[in-house]
Structures are given as C-alpha cells and as structure tokens.
Amino acid sequence: MRWQLPVQVAALEARDGYVSDISRGLRYRPELFGEPFQRLLQDVMKGPSPWSEGERELFAAFVSAQRQCPF
Amino acid sequence: MRPALAFIAGNAPPPDASAIEVKACFDLITRYADAIGAVPHSEMGLTREQAIAHEGRFFELGYADDYGAGVEEGWQRVHDAILETPGALDPAVRRAIYAGDDPPELAPLLDKVRRHAYRITDRDVEGLDADVVIEAALAAALGEALRDRQRALEALA
Numbered sequence: 655m656r657w658q659l660p661v662q663v664a665a666l667e668a669r670d671g672y673v674s675d676i677s678r679g680l681r682y683r684p685e686l687f688g689e690p691f692q693r694l695l696q697d698v699m700k701g702p703s704p705w706s707e708g709e710r711e712l713f714a715a716f717v718s719a720q721r722q723c724p725f
Numbered sequence: 726m727r728p729a730l731a732f733i734a735g736n737a738p739p740p741d742a743s744a745i746e747v748k749a750c751f752d753l754i755t756r757y758a759d760a761i762g763a764v765p766h767s768e769m770g771l772t773r774e775q776a777i778a779h780e781g782r783f784f785e786l787g788y789a790d791d792y793g794a795g796v797e798e799g800w801q802r803v804h805d806a807i808l809e810t811p812g813a814l815d816p817a818v819r820r821a822i823y824a825g826d827d828p829p830e831l832a833p834l835l836d837k838v839r840r841h842a843y844r845i846t847d848r849d850v851e852g853l854d855a856d857v858v859i860e861a862a863l864a865a866a867l868g869e870a871l872r873d874r875q876r877a878l879e880a881l882a
Binding site: 678 | 741743744746747748750751752753754755756757758759761762763764783784787788789791792793795796799800802803805806807810812841842843856859860863
C-alpha cells in the first residue's frame with residue numbers, strides 16, 4: 655500500500671506476523687467497502703449453491719487469472 | 726453428481742447464477758487490489774506455504790463473522806457503501822463514475838481500472854489523494870462488475 659493505514663492493521667500484523675495488502679485494503683475504511691463486501695462474499699462463496707466452496711474458490715482464481723491479477 | 730463432474734462428463738447442470746455472483750465479486754476485488762497497488766504474496770518474500778496459510782484462512786474461517794441477508798441485498802449494501810459513504814469524493818461524482826462519466830483528472834486512471842487494472846502503476850496515481858483513488862476506483866470497478874453481472878443474469882433468464 656502506498657499510504658498510511660489504520661492502527662487496526664498493525665494489530666492484525668502483530669497477530670499474524672504479517673498481513674497481505676489486500677487484507678489491508680479490505681480493512682481500510684471498512685464502512686466504504688470491506689464490511690459490506692466481506693458479508694456479501696460470505697454469502698456468495700459459502701452460502702447455498704450447487705457448486706461446492708472449493709469449486710467457487712476455483713472460479714474466483716480463474717477470474718483473477720483472467721484479469722492477470724495475482725490475488 | 727457434483728456439478729463439476731457432470732460438466733467434465735459433458736452433462737453440465739443448467740447454468741447457475743451463483744457462478745455469476747462469484748465472477749462479479751472477483752471482478753470488483755481484483756480491480757480494487759490493482760488500483761491500490763497491492764503487492765502479491767509472491768513478491769512479499771513469503772514461502773508458498775505461508776501464502777497458502779494466510780489466504781486459506783478465508784476458506785477455513787469464512788470471509789465475514791456472519792452471513793449477510795442474501796446476495797441481492799448484499800450487492801445493494803456494497804453499492805450504497807461505495808457510492809454514498811461520506812468521503813473525499815462527493816457521492817454525485819462517485820455515482821457519475823459508476824455510470825461511466827469520469828472527471829477529466831481521473832479519466833486515464835479509471836480507464837485502466839475498467840479495461841486492464843493490472844497495468845496501473847505508481848505514475849497513474851501520482852499527485853492524487855489516496856482516498857480519491859480508492860473511492861473513484863471502487864465506483865468504476867463496481868459499475869463494470871455490476872453491468873457484466875446484469876448481462877450474464879439476463880442471458881440466463
């Protein structure tokens with residue numbers, strides 16, 4: 655990340671030993687994006703679906719690869 | 726039979742909206758990750774095992790403390806949060822970006838967000854306020870993701 659992030663990220667980093675940038679991005683101003691988006695992700699990735707959780711993770715990885723995004 | 730096995734066997738189940746929702750979510754998050762210059766694990770000096778352990782927590786623990794109120798309402802909440810939460814950019818500007826009408830000073834960056842976010846470099850955000858970049862990129866990425874989602878859902882109907 656190119657800019658200063660909230661103190662909570664430092665706490666997370668202390669807990670896990672490190673924190674990924676995308677995790678920081680989700681925790682930065684959570685009311686703007688991270689909080690509602692992660693709640694939606696929980697529904698989409700783990701809610702009712704004919705596809706297993708693992709299959710949905712594979713779809714996600716495929717979309718990331720299509721976008722040439724390493725996440 | 727599991728859908729994936731049925732697909733491989735040439736006996737695919739009817740197309741399902743839940744796969745479209747996965748794509749829409751990751752259309753949004755990947756553009757955001759690229760816009761904020763997130764560094765991938767492979768460039769953070771982590772071992773493969775460390776990277777898998779870190780990202781695997783989503784698979785094991787979930788993405789949030791609890792489920793939302795369903796996908797439609799979830800998208801509405803994400804939409805409202807990105808476009809209406811008070812911030813650096815006026816909500817009217819964010820709504821315009823969402824619809825594809827960009828302020829001139831942000832247009833080159835947002836064109837990259839929409840078309841090929843992985844090409845965004847530090848030079849693209851030079852001199853811009855970080856919150857402006859975040860809010861504008863999220864609005865543009867949301868617009869793209871939801872328009873694609875809508876087209877796909879209509880094709881299924």
